[in-house]
Structure formats: structure tokens, C-alpha cells
Amino acid sequence: MRIALFVTCVNDAAFPSAGIATVRLLERLGCQVDFPPAQTCCGQPQYNTGYRKATEPLVHRMAEAFDGYDHIVAPSGSCAAMVRDNYPRMGRRAAAEGRGEALNRAAEALVPRMYELTEFLVDVLGRTEVGAYFPHSVTYHPSCHGLRLLRLGDRPHRLLEAVEGLELRELPNAEECCGFGGTFAVKNADVSTAMGIDKVKSAVGTGAEVLCGADNSCLMHLGGILRRHDQPQRPLHLAEILAATREEPLDPYVPDPYVPAEPTRTPRADTRPDQPPRSSTA
């Protein structure tokens, strides 16, 4: 079984820990993981902002980069959904515009092999217990594309519930969007922030030490709000929690080793985790 990691551009450039955790987790579960270096970005931001044709070369790049692998695993529901939901749509549009079947073929080659991490763990490997250890309270935000496009359902919850020592706290209004939405976050920053603050209030209200998600783009937005409001709750990608073991534990109170000297991301002892952030917009 040849497995390729599609790390996604956001994780590659800004959150390598999620990619490293995915590699460690999959290797621990007996998989041989490869990282095809020709991969870059699925093109979601461009596509969703209205630049469909400018995105097309990236579809071909993805198809070539991941050619020959049995499974492609992405630690991002949003990017996996871009490939599975929008690539075929782009292929159909190109064909309808009389520009041939090449894009359709590239999309078809990728779609059946593209998995979001929790899908791959639960559906392909048949694992919900992955030998993880994380003795902390966690609340999980199911990002929209994982929830409504990939229909991940309870896969993330089953994986988290099986983690030794982990206390899963239910997030109120979990299915509601966090307000990131790609370029929406800057084109409609006021609404995006209002949504993010509501989400952060719900998350902080659970009293959980960690806000877990399967999409670092959403966590970047929510983490940015948490930090702006001096909230100690730590945003962590699901892969990082699942990669943690008794032998190689992950301490949410210690900064990310791949982001050295990062004082503000470490929880401060003097802020209570159950205190919702103040906000000017809500």
C-alpha cells in the first residue's frame, strides 16, 4: 500500500507540526508514508475567490504529483473536499466549455484516492483506537467542509474518545461555521470576526484546555482570536493529539517545538480558561 501525504500549503508553510504528526501517526500504525515534493496547493483559495481557470494548472500538478499512489491522505477536510467536490466540477466545466477532457481525467484520477485523515484512519485502516495518549480536556470544532462536504460524521469524535486520558467536552453549536471561509476572513472581516468570537466563546465556555480541529486554516483564525483576547486555550490539530503517546507525549502548555520562542501561544497561569473573551462586536 503506497500512501502519499498531501500536507496542504497551509500546514507546509505555517503548521508543519500537523504534517509531522500525521507522518508519525501513520508510521506508528504501520504505514509507509511518502511526501511527493511536487505537491504545492490544491488551489482552494483561488478557486473560491473566483479564479477557476487560474486554478486549473494546480489540478494537473496534483494529479501528476500523486500519480501511482494507492491513497492520498490530507490532514485537512477543506483541502480534501476541494479535490473531491470541486475538481470534478472544474473538469465538467472545462469540458462543457469545449476545452477537452484532460481536466476531467486529472480530477477522476485523484478523487477516489483522496482521503481526509480521519476517513483514512477509520475507513481504510479500520482504526479508531490509535494508541494515543493525551491526558487533557479537549473540545472539537468540526469544520464545515469536513462536516457538510465530506460528511466525516462522528469519525473525529470516535478517534478522540479512544485517546487514553483525553476528556472530550461537547462544543455547543458545533456545526456552526467559525467564520474563517478563506478570503471571506479578509473580504468580510467584521462578520468573520463576529462569527469567530462566537465560536471562541463556545469553545472557551467548555473549559477545555485544548480546541481541537481537523483544519488548521480554521484553527489559525480561531487561534488568532484566542490570542488577541489573551485566552489560554490551545488550538491543536487532531493529528497532533492522535500522534501523542506515553513515550512521546505532547504537552499543550509547552510551545510548539517547530515554532520556537513563541511566548504568547503558551497558556498563562493568571488567565482562567473558563473566562469568555471580551469583544467589541458581540
Added chain:
Amino acid sequence: MSAPSETFLGFPAFPEAAHDAVRDRELRRTMRHATHTIRDKRARAVAELADWDELRTAGAQLKERTLRHLPHYLEQLEEAVTRAGGTVHWAADAAEANRIVAELVRETGEQEVVKVKSMATQEIGLNEALAAEDITAYETDLAELIVQLGRDRPSHILVPAIHRDRRQIQEIFRERMADWGRTAPENLTDDPVQLAEAARLHLREKFLNARVAVSGANFMIAETGTMVVVESEGNGRMCLTLPDTLITVAGIEKVVPTWRDLEVFLQTLPRSSTAERMNPYTSTWTGTTDGDGPRAFHLVLLDNGRTDTLADQVGRQALRCIRCSACLNVCPVYERTGGHAYGSVYPGPIGAVLTPQLHGIQSEVGASLPYASSLCGACYDVCPVAIDIPEVLVHLRERIAEQGGKGHRLEKAAVNAAGWVLNHPRALEVGERLASLTRRLQPKRLPGPGAAQWTRSRDLPELPARSFRAWWKENR
């Protein structure tokens, strides 16, 4: 392309309007409560039906097929309405529709009309057009009455006064009812039962005096020429039966081929809109009947941008809309801004795809609406005719980007530059390394239009010392 309704002329683009709306605490509280209540009720009502998915698919397919053969069904409808004693008028745009209605009212010699709640007449700004001809239109739907008395604008398709709480409604009734007819009862409180009773007494006079009524139509049945109005309050039934003359204004996409098609929509519409298993009043009428109901019936078939919309293969699915407003109630953006921020008669997700298509993407509002969404997909999930609203939003963004204009030139250049880098992984690697090396020099709050919008309310993540790509190279 037709001109937008007068009601919303000169409104700012969505981001500017939303800037103020999200800071209105009272509005936020009211909207949150209202949308969550109806959202949860709808979810329960829909969950009761084991065959909801099939109904949804059937509704989508019925509408899709009818739209594909629209000329055929419209001609069939016209013939059937005429045979039943009605008169059909064709209006290419809002101005023509308004002219037709005003002329029809003038012919009756009346200067007042009662109205059944109708989005089509909102869309064309009929009340304002009639007022210019010295004809007063009285809204008889409770929420429309609140909006009209309050000299306000509707903010929701189904509940146009959703942004008002009962205290505000009490105030509006007490201060304004007298200007429009029967005065509000003394000592009127904000008790919903009392407020409804006040409206009932006020409106009763209108119903009994009215000689002309104007309505919309939820469905028009082509095979028999029958109009269908679905409502909850009974005001519609009054307007549709008591006056001598009935004028119905409806968009051409409201036609369905047969009575049997209602089997689907009369299940999906009430559950999606008011979360009721069945709406209290479903009125149907076919032309005129001697000695029963209006003696003259006019149907004004409205295009107003619909044919243009139909020509767009991706965008046309918006014409399936049955105006249930489930997408508004579930939308996290609409919940936080309310409907007025959309600067459009049709607010919320459906408005963001309908308004730019009906009225064009040239105006600032029209060009801003397709971006008023995080593409979370909740609207598509609840739509009873399966309009893939996110798909249409992205498609419209493409049309707007191609059109160019404010901000889009710079954006296009940025996308092209990023496109080049992303198609050259080596360049990406160098870029990532540079970013990591200079990460201590990067400011916490960034200048420039895009970045400043981020850092105004959110911290940026600190960049890692190494990219994943670099880690892989060193470790595997």
C-alpha cells in the same frame, strides 16, 4: 438587466453595511434568538419525514424540468388562465409591471388596494410605484404591516420584521396605526396576543372596505391556470376572496406543470419555512367564478431578469427557489448582520445569488453580495429544492472577477503571482525558507488592505522555523 427596487437604492456594499450591523447588540440578540428558534424547529419538522431526501430531489427535478421547458408551460398557463376568465399581462421588467398594475387599479376607479404578502411586488417596488400614482397599498400580513407602519424595510423573506422585538412592535402600533386607519387599542401592551388582536382589528377595516387586492403566487399550475397562495394568517384568504378585482404579480419561474406537483411542494415548503407540517391556509383559484370571489382577475407575469438568469447554466438553479427562507435562518452570516445589510429585497444566501443575477453585478451591492458567505454550506443542506448556493456564489465571484473593477485588478495579479509560485515547488521552498528566516522581523499588525483586515481582530500565527517540506528533507 433591470433596475433594483427603489426601496434599496443607494445602499452601501455588504461589508460596509455589515460593519455597523455586527456592532448592533440589540439586533444581534434579536436575530440570534429568532434564527436559532426557527432553525431548530425546522430541523425537527424535517426529521419527521422519512422520505425528506426524496422529496427534496423530486422538488429540485420538478423545478429544473419546468425551467427547461419554461416557454411551453407559460403559454399553457396563459391559455388556461384566459379560458377561466382571467387576463394575462406580460411584464419584461419592474417598470412595466408597475405600470400595468397602476393602470389596472386606475381603471377600477379605486385609490386603495389591500395586499397579500408578496416578494415579487417587493422586488419591483410596487407600493412606491402605486404611491406615485396616488394609490395607497395596504400590507395585510402582520409582519409586513409592522414594516409598513414603521416606515421600515423588510429584512427577511418570510418574517420581514424579524429584526423587531415585541416592545418595538408595541411602540410602532401605538404611534403609527392611527395614521393608517383604526387606532391601536388603549393600554396596548407588548403581549403577542394583544398585538395580534390590535392588528386584526386594524386590518379588518381594510379587508371589508377593499375593492381591489394585489397578491403574489407561490405556485401557478399550468394545466388549469390555477394560482396557489400559501399563508399562515388568513389575511391572504380575505384579500383573495372579498375584493371585486384581484391582481396577481408573479415571477415566471413560479409555474409548475400540474396539480400533482403540489404534492411535493406543499410538504417541503411549510416544513422549511415555518416548521409547520402544513400551513394553515392554502388558497387556490382559477380565473373568476360567477357569484363567488373577485369578478375580475389579472395575472401579471414578471420577467425582471429571470430570462437572463435562465441563460446562465450554473446560476439558473437559483430560479428553483420557493422562497421558504430556510437558508436565511440557518446562515451564520445572516444571523450576525440581519437582512438589511444585504441592501436587497432578497437577503441571506438566496439573496446573495438571486439579486446579483436579477439586477446584475455592475452595482457595488450586486458585486459585493456573492462574497457575503463563508461557503459553509449550511444553506445548501437545508434547501428544499437543493440549490447549491455555494456553487452559485463561487460562480458569480468568477463573473465578478472577470468583470474586474474595484480591487479585482490587484487581486488578479496576486492570484497569478501565487499561481506561478505554486506551480514551481522550488520557488515555494525558497519562499518558505525566506519567510522563516525573516520571521522575527515580521510585524504583528500588518499594513495593506488584505493583511490589515486580518490583524485588526486576530493575531497572525507565528511562522515556524522550518516548513514541513524542509523537515521532511532533513528527517526522511
